[in-house]
Amino acid sequence: MNSEEKKLYDLAVEHLDTAYAPYSKFHVSAALLTESGKITTGVNIENAAYGSTICAERVAIFNYVNQGLTNDPIKCLLITGNTSRPISPCGSCRQVMAEFMQADTKIVLTNAKGDYKEATLADILPYYFTDGDLVDGRNK
Ligand SMILES: O=c1ccn([C@H]2C[C@H](O)[C@@H](CO)O2)c(=O)[nH]1
Numbered sequence: 135m136n137s138e139e140k141k142l143y144d145l146a147v148e149h150l151d152t153a154y155a156p157y158s159k160f161h162v163s164a165a166l167l168t169e170s171g172k173i174t175t176g177v178n179i180e181n182a183a184y185g186s187t188i189c190a191e192r193v194a195i196f197n198y199v200n201q202g203l204t205n206d207p208i209k210c211l212l213i214t215g216n217t218s219r220p221i222s223p224c225g226s227c228r229q230v231m232a233e234f235m236q237a238d239t240k241i242v243l244t245n246a247k248g249d250y251k252e253a254t255l256a257d258i259l260p261y262y263f264t265d266g267d268l269v270d271g272r273n274k
């Protein structure tokens with residue numbers, strides 16, 4: 135982890151307590167950095183109707199969209215949780231990452247003990263569906 139990523143890590147760990155996870159008791163926190171140096175964060179937010187839960191990664195990315203930052207590319211997304219291995223994002227979050235990040239965008243998977251694994255979007259979601267496929271496959 136470089137110094138920018140360490141900053142995201144400290145922020146994400148600091149926010150872990152903010153997770154709203156009364157059902158799973160499983161806290162997750164994410165922080166992302168844009169090319170121009172802006173940071174957004176997210177924690178998981180659960181619901182009594184379990185399916186209405188949203189993961190930390192998507193909250194951080196939707197926060198980025200909501201702040202009007204989509205012209206400022208995401209440089210790095212970092213995720214943390216109280217897991218024994220660095221936490222690994224779910225499939226839905228990976229697909230949302232594919233919408234707003236590039237194949238080579240850095241993703242740092244961590245845990246609160248300080249273990250980490252560095253990857254890119256393409257590493258964790260190879261052969262992903264994109265808007266290009268949508269255009270190609272349209273009925274003429
Ligand atoms: O990468 C992950 C994995 C799980 N969760 C959340 C969803 C749910 O609230 C809880 C248990 O799955 O953890 C995340 O936020 N990110």
Ligand SMILES: [Zn+2]
Nearest residue numbers: 189223224227
């Ligand atoms: Zn997820």
